[in-house]
Amino acid sequence: MAEPDSRNSVYLFVEHTGRVFIRAVEEAGYLCALLIESFFWLICGPFFKQPVRSPAIFSQMMAIGIAAAPIVFILSFAVGIMLAIQIIYNLRIFGAESQVVGGVALSVTREFGPLITSILVAGRSGSALAARIGTMQVNQEVDALRVMGINPVRYLVSPSLMAMLIMLPTLTFFSDIAGILGGALYASVEIGLGLEAYAFQTLEILKMDDIYQGLIKSVVFAVIISLIGVSNGFMVSGGAEGVGKATTRSVVLSISYIVVADMIFTYFLNR
Amino acid sequence: MSATENRNPAIEVEDLVTHYGKVEILHGVNMTVHEGEIMIIMGGSGSGKSTLLRYLLGLGVPTRGSIRLLGKDITRITSTEMHELRQNMGVAFQGGALLSSLTVGENVQLPLNEHTRLDRKTKEIMARMKLEVVNLGGFENLMPAQLSGGMIKRAAVARAIVMDPKLMFFDEPSAGLDPVVSAELDELILRLRDALQMTIVVVTHELDSAFKIADRITVLDKGHILMTGSVDEVRSSDSERIQSLLNRRPGNDEIHADEYLARLTGM
Amino acid sequence: MNYATREEGGYVVLELEGEIDLSCSPEARKQILHVLGAGNDLLVDLSGVSYIDSSGVASLVEGYQTAKKAGRRFGLIGVSDAAMSVLQLARLDKVFPIHANIEERLEEDG
Numbered sequence: 001m002a003e004p005d006s007r008n009s010v011y012l013f014v015e016h017t018g019r020v021f022i023r024a025v026e027e028a029g030y031l032c033a034l035l036i037e038s039f040f041w042l043i044c045g046p047f048f049k050q051p052v053r054s055p056a057i058f059s060q061m062m063a064i065g066i067a068a069a070p071i072v073f074i075l076s077f078a079v080g081i082m083l084a085i086q087i088i089y090n091l092r093i094f095g096a097e098s099q100v101v102g103g104v105a106l107s108v109t110r111e112f113g114p115l116i117t118s119i120l121v122a123g124r125s126g127s128a129l130a131a132r133i134g135t136m137q138v139n140q141e142v143d144a145l146r147v148m149g150i151n152p153v154r155y156l157v158s159p160s161l162m163a164m165l166i167m168l169p170t171l172t173f174f175s176d177i178a179g180i181l182g183g184a185l186y187a188s189v190e191i192g193l194g195l196e197a198y199a200f201q202t203l204e205i206l207k208m209d210d211i212y213q214g215l216i217k218s219v220v221f222a223v224i225i226s227l228i229g230v231s232n233g234f235m236v237s238g239g240a241e242g243v244g245k246a247t248t249r250s251v252v253l254s255i256s257y258i259v260v261a262d263m264i265f266t267y268f269l270n271r
Numbered sequence: 272m273s274a275t276e277n278r279n280p281a282i283e284v285e286d287l288v289t290h291y292g293k294v295e296i297l298h299g300v301n302m303t304v305h306e307g308e309i310m311i312i313m314g315g316s317g318s319g320k321s322t323l324l325r326y327l328l329g330l331g332v333p334t335r336g337s338i339r340l341l342g343k344d345i346t347r348i349t350s351t352e353m354h355e356l357r358q359n360m361g362v363a364f365q366g367g368a369l370l371s372s373l374t375v376g377e378n379v380q381l382p383l384n385e386h387t388r389l390d391r392k393t394k395e396i397m398a399r400m401k402l403e404v405v406n407l408g409g410f411e412n413l414m415p416a417q418l419s420g421g422m423i424k425r426a427a428v429a430r431a432i433v434m435d436p437k438l439m440f441f442d443e444p445s446a447g448l449d450p451v452v453s454a455e456l457d458e459l460i461l462r463l464r465d466a467l468q469m470t471i472v473v474v475t476h477e478l479d480s481a482f483k484i485a486d487r488i489t490v491l492d493k494g495h496i497l498m499t500g501s502v503d504e505v506r507s508s509d510s511e512r513i514q515s516l517l518n519r520r521p522g523n524d525e526i527h528a529d530e531y532l533a534r535l536t537g538m
Numbered sequence: 539m540n541y542a543t544r545e546e547g548g549y550v551v552l553e554l555e556g557e558i559d560l561s562c563s564p565e566a567r568k569q570i571l572h573v574l575g576a577g578n579d580l581l582v583d584l585s586g587v588s589y590i591d592s593s594g595v596a597s598l599v600e601g602y603q604t605a606k607k608a609g610r611r612f613g614l615i616g617v618s619d620a621a622m623s624v625l626q627l628a629r630l631d632k633v634f635p636i637h638a639n640i641e642e643r644l645e646e647d648g
Contacts, residue, residue: 048351050385136370144368147328148382148430149357387560389593393567396596400628434560435591466623 031227034153038161041154050151056159064125064160065167069174071124072117076175079112080104080182088190097191101201104183106210113176114214115262118221121168122254126229129160130250133233134243142234152234161226168222169215176214217265221258228254278305280339281438281470282327287336289326296322298494299336304487306437309464309471311481314491315516323491324442324474328362329353340438358386361431365442367423369415369430375402376411379430386434401429405459421452428459432467439463441473445480453477457484478517482506490516540586541569547644549611550578555586558594567597574604574612581640585616595624602634611647615639 045051087103133156136142145152184198232250236242282304289297297319304310314320325331326338329345337344343356369378379398383389389397402408405425415423424444431439441460445453457480463469475481481488488505490497490513497513498505505513539562540555550573558566573580582598584590598614605612613635617625625631637643 050354132372139366139371140364140368141370143328143330144362144364144370144427146330147357147360147362148385149354150381150385387593389560389564390567392600393563393593393596396599397592400592400596400599400630403628433592462627466627 027231031231034157034227034231035161035223037153038158041151041158042162045154045158050154052154052158052162056155057162060159060163061167063128064121064163065171068121068124068167068171072120072171072175073178075116075120076108076113076178077182079116080108080179080184081186082182083107083112083179084183084186084190088187098193100183100187100191101193101198102205104187105180105202105206108179108183109176109206109210109214111214111262111266113179114172114218114221115258116179117172117175118168118218118225118258119255121164121171122221122225122229122258123251125164126225126254127247127251129226129229130232130236131243131247133230134236134246137234137236138239138243157226157230160230161223164222164226165219168225169218172214172218173211176211213269216269217262220261220265224257224261225254228257278307280304281306281308281341282310282472283337283339284323284327285337285339287323287326287338288334289322289331290334291322295334296494297326297333300491300494300496302489302496302499304470304472306470307464307468308486309460309473309484311485311488312472312474312491313476313478313481313488313516315476317493318491319494320474320476320491321442322494324440324472327472328360328440329357358382358434359437360440361434361436361438362440363424363428363431363442363444365446367415367420367427369423369426371415373415374411375407375413375415375418375426378415378426379411379433381430382434397433398429401433402426404432404462405429406455421448424448424456425459428456432463432469435467437470439469439471441471441475443475443477444473445475445477453480460484492516539566541566543569543573546640547647548579549581549640549643551581551583551615551640553583553586557589558587559589559591560593563591563593563597566594567600570597570601571604574601574608574610577608577610579611580605581613581615581643583616583640584614584618584621585639587618587621590621590624592624592628595628595630598634599630613637613643615643 041050042052083104084100087100088097091097091099091103133142136156142152142156145155180202184193184195184202187193187198188195229250232246232253236246280303282302284300284302287297287300288295300319300323302310302323312320312323322331326333327340329338333346337346339345340356341359343352345353345356348356369375370381373381376395376398379401380394383394383397387394399408399411402411405428407422407425407429410418410422410426415426418426428441444456444460448456460471460473461484464471473481473484482502485502487499487501489499490505492512497510498508500508506517508514539558542553542555544551544553552569552573554566570580570582580601582601602612604610615637616639617636622631625634625636635643637646
């Protein structure tokens with residue numbers, strides 16, 4: 001059989017696509033391995049006398065969660081107002097402005113709460129994770145950990161993953177409240193619906209399922225943000241420039257994955 | 272003949288072949304370091320000396336060959352055995368590689384916290400003692416960013432020796448240091464060998480420091496070992512390549528015209 | 539590591555024996571602090587020690603400082619060459635009161 005002509009553009013295209021695909025599969029495999037190894041250390045670490053240290057988890061929880069709370073509140077509040085404006089504008093056509101309560105409550109808990117929070121955390125903490133681990137990689141700190149017999153996944157990844165798994169749902173819940181509060185404030189000014197009545201109606205409309213749906217999503221997003229941040233950090237080569245690239249790449253990738261995963265989840269959770 | 276040759280080998284490298292991607296870096300390296308000996312691995316940049324160090328530290332999986340540290344072949348042992356072995360290995364990286372989020376004292380204590388269940392006070396005293404050994408007494412509460420390059424390197428040595436390891440590795444200890452600090456570090460390496468009977472491997476391209484502290488020297492060039500011998504043996508070697516390394520003259524490599532053209536044109 | 543205590547010349551003498559490394563230095567530390575805690579003056583006899591690592595030396599350091607704070611006397615006797623070089627590395631040979639044996643120490647005490 002003749003060799004395929006390497007200058008044929010179709011051939012080049014197929015080859016390029018194949019390479020990209022293989023690299024994507026490779027990376028997905030790496031992410032899975034990383035996830036499994038992080039959980040291994042969280043669960044089995046103590047049996048090997050190499051536990052994941054709780055102070056490390058707490059400091060990550062502070063950095064990821066507590067420090068992000070104000071900005072999550074402000075953004076979710078703004079989104080809540082925005083939703084109320086749009087929904088009231090639309091419902092006015094039918095003269096059903098008071099239905100805004102359900103609209104805001106459901107969109108915030110099922111969609112906007114988890115999405116806004118995780119995009120924010122991806123930008124804040126996912127990038128920080130990539131930058132921190134990338135810098136450590138460049139400075140041989142990761143090698144230093146390994147030669148000291150300290151597994152870098154246990155020391156660096158597990159605490160971040162754990163902190164992310166706790167804090168992202170917490171922040172999401174917080175964001176739900178902030179978003180609903182924003183909607184309530186706007187509704188009280190625009191259509192004169194009292195805050196108390198608004199809260200009462202919200203509780204009436206919202207089912208636990210709606211909140212769970214948002215929280216489950218946020219758990220998945222937490223895994224995405226940590227793994228993408230960490231893996232990009234570990235893959236850094238080539239000094240400070242490499243760290244910058246990895247940081248950018250981790251933010252773009254995690255936000256893309258979050259949005260796509262959100263779509264898939266929403267589809268399956270609402271069948 | 273050096274006096275250390277009768278002792279047991281602490282490090283034995285046999286027929287080590289390694290690849291980076293598809294390029295073969297080390298082409299069958301053999302090396303033995305005896306207990307309580309300072310072995311210098313010398314060579315220009317691109318000679319493969321840093322690669323050899325990485326594999327000695329168990330940071331890579333070789334294509335072929337074996338690396339025995341304290342009698343254990345690290346290319347074949349379980350991760351639990353490797354974990355135990357690592358407690359007997361100290362490494363001072365070129366840039367120090369202190370964790371920037373921890374204080375100097377916490378950095379030095381890190382191996383103790385991970386590997387031992389000693390009392391907190393004991394660990395503190397041990398860390399401070401090692402900082403005294405490297406002349407950094409009283410600096411334990413500073414962050415690495417507040418230290419100069421030489422101080423970071425010395426703190427890294429303190430961290431590397433905090434567990435009293437049997438094997439100690441130095442990567443370019445004098446790179447980027449002024450002559451005085453560099454001489455201090457050489458002095459320290461000698462003291463570690465004499466006081467603690469450590470087996471020490473130093474990777475360097477600094478001739479002066481190498482000749483001062485070496486028991487034996489291994490000269491590496493393009494992934495091959497050119498020679499291993501005492502300071503005098505290396506100095507008086509009649510190999511042209513070694514002499515050109517020693518005198519810092521570029522070597523007169525033979526040029527294969529066909530290969531060279533192919534390399535330049537990529538055809 | 540083995541240890542034994544006896545009383546001599548107003549001191550409690552703690553004889554340590556064998557290798558003092560990470561695994562047994564906590565025990566040595568406990569004994570040292572125990573003797574001092576009971577209000578005794580302490581001499582640590584290292585003549586039977588074949589190896590001492592820095593965790594062992596750290597215990598001696600802590601003992602000496604504890605003794606000083608409590609106004610108790612403390613000293614090392616029978617320090618072997620190997621132990622001495624470990625002490626010298628951190629210049630602790632100039633810190634500890636070190637004597638060849640208990641007689642020498644008692645003589646100096648007067």
